[in-house]
Amino acid sequence: MREVVVIGGGASGMMAAIAAARCGAKVTLIEKNTQAGKKLLMTGNGRCNFTNQDQRLMHYRSQHQKLVEPVLKAFSMEDTVTFFKELGIVVKDRKGYLYPASNQAVSVVKVLQLELRRLLVKEAYHTEVLSVKKQKEGFLVETEGWKYKADAVILACGSMAAPKTGSTGDGYRFARQLGHTVGKVLPALTGVYVKEKDAEKLAGVRMEAKVTLLIDGKNHAEDEGEVQFASYGLSGIPIFQISRYAAWALEDGKKCEICLDFLKEHTFEDVREILEKQKKYTQTRRGVDCLLGIFPEKLSQVLLLRAKISAKKIRKDWTEEEIERLLIQIKRMGFFITRCRGYEQAQVCTGGVPLTEIKGTTMESLKSSGLYLTGELLDVDGACGGYNLQWAWSSGYLAGVHAAKEE
Numbered sequence: 192m193r194e195v196v197v198i199g200g201g202a203s204g205m206m207a208a209i210a211a212a213r214c215g216a217k218v219t220l221i222e223k224n225t226q227a228g229k230k231l232l233m234t235g236n237g238r239c240n241f242t243n244q245d246q247r248l249m250h251y252r253s254q255h256q257k258l259v260e261p262v263l264k265a266f267s268m269e270d271t272v273t274f275f276k277e278l279g280i281v282v283k284d285r286k287g288y289l290y291p292a293s294n295q296a297v298s299v300v301k302v303l304q305l306e307l308r309r310l311l312v313k314e315a316y317h318t319e320v321l322s323v324k325k326q327k328e329g330f331l332v333e334t335e336g337w338k339y340k341a342d343a344v345i346l347a348c349g350s351m352a353a354p355k356t357g358s359t360g361d362g363y364r365f366a367r368q369l370g371h372t373v374g375k376v377l378p379a380l381t382g383v384y385v386k387e388k389d390a391e392k393l394a395g396v397r398m399e400a401k402v403t404l405l406i407d408g409k410n411h412a413e414d415e416g417e418v419q420f421a422s423y424g425l426s427g428i429p430i431f432q433i434s435r436y437a438a439w440a441l442e443d444g445k446k447c448e449i450c451l452d453f454l455k456e457h458t459f460e461d462v463r464e465i466l467e468k469q470k471k472y473t474q475t476r477r478g479v480d481c482l483l484g485i486f487p488e489k490l491s492q493v494l495l496l497r498a499k500i501s502a503k504k505i506r507k508d509w510t511e512e513e514i515e516r517l518l519i520q521i522k523r524m525g526f527f528i529t530r531c532r533g534y535e536q537a538q539v540c541t542g543g544v545p546l547t548e549i550k551g552t553t554m555e556s557l558k559s560s561g562l563y564l565t566g567e568l569l570d571v572d573g574a575c576g577g578y579n580l581q582w583a584w585s586s587g588y589l590a591g592v593h594a595a596k597e598e
């Protein structure tokens with residue numbers, strides 16, 4: 192019987208262990224935490240957005256994006272849904288974002304754990320792998336208390352994002368030791384620090400906006416949704432979505448600016464008209480009271496400050512130039528990004544082991560036969576919306592199936 196050792200009991204590792212055991216291998220899953228699936232429990236705000244109906248390739252980013260596609264085809268979103276349905280998960284579809292009907296990530300973790308047990312996978316928890324060595328035949332996986340021999344090893348150690356979940360970058364070290372290169376890795380799906388001091392005044396404000404990322408003055412990426420202002424800068428899903436582009440651009444020494452459009456459904460002219468129509472009743476108001484009902488007070492304050500409209504000045508005395516400046520702030524409030532937040536706050540990492548060092552859809556290493564790599568360790572980062580887990584399920588499943596085979 193083929194012996195497979197899976198290192199890392201995260202999303203891709205659990206999937207790989209299940210797939211390998213279902214194919215008849217004798218599987219050991221080694222995880223440094225006291226149980227498997229610690230990061231999974233945190234996903235989707237504790238609800239686990241485990242995949243997405245919209246599987247266009249644009250949602251998966253990589254230096255070699257074309258190599259992502261065959262993996263996603265070989266174990267697709269539909270396969271993922273079937274896999275989880277068979278394990279007892281009823282799927283809830285929220286505008287294409289798929290969750291367990293229980294609304295609890297723990298359901299996903301538990302069904303995976305139960306399946307590992309049903310398949311008699313040997314689970315070695317609270318066990319940190321220290322090294323992986325290629326032998327004449329197979330591998331030797333060393334932990335503090337034990338040495339495991341394996342015909343095949345699956346590296347499913349994740350990245351460095353959210354290191355308190357156990358993903359501390361060990362997989363990169365093992366991959367290097369076994370002959371791989373590891374490209375630059377940066378935190379992604381995270382908030383950003385900004386240069387403008389007035390951002391601090393906005394801390395706590397949440398506001399729908401269209402977010403445009405400009406790199407060296409050129410539009411590079413866009414997203415929409417609720418922007419959250421924090422003492423350090425900006426956060427929220429649309430900021431997460433553009434953060435990986437900012438991370439790479441800043442790394443290359445480029446200038447990154449975020450432009451916020453708070454009334455995206457209205458043109459400049461529309462907004463001018465809205466303000467004009469209100470004037471009949473608002474003309475004797477001052478400061479933030481002139482923008483009541485459009486923006487939260489803190490935001491109005493900063494908009495007026497940036498537009499250089501004195502808080503003392505009543506609405507009817509605002510000049511055309513002042514209104515023009517205000518419109519610009521409402522439609523194009525700009526913030527220069529100084530840096531992205533770190534690994535602690537990032538949901539994923541961008542970069543990693545290049546897909547060109549992996550064999551097609553088997554996930555086997557081209558540097559070391561019998562070695563398989565999965566999940567975030569590889570150079571694939573998905574958008575927010577279930578794409579990172581889909582990559583974990585697809586790559587984990589394929590690695591498990593092929594590691595179990597005598598190739």
Ligand SMILES: Cc1cc2nc3c(=O)[nH]c(=O)nc-3n(C[C@H](O)[C@H](O)[C@H](O)COP(=O)(O)OP(=O)(O)OC[C@H]3O[C@@H](n4cnc5c(N)ncnc54)[C@H](O)[C@@H]3O)c2cc1C
Pocket residue numbers: 198199200201202203204221222223224228229230231233234235236239240241242318319320321347348349350352353356357358359360361362537538539565566567568576577578579580581583
């Ligand atoms: C807060 C948060 C929310 C998220 N929400 C979503 C979401 O809703 N949808 C989505 O698609 N994605 C989401 N993600 C991303 C997703 O969770 C990850 O992309 C995915 O879990 C990566 O799976 P993985 O198997 O590659 O690595 P991980 O899940 O990180 O697992 C790696 C495992 O390896 C173990 N390990 C590492 N080194 C060793 C060692 N030396 N010895 C033994 N064990 C080791 C770690 O302890 C860890 O358990 C979220 C991430 C975070 C942080």
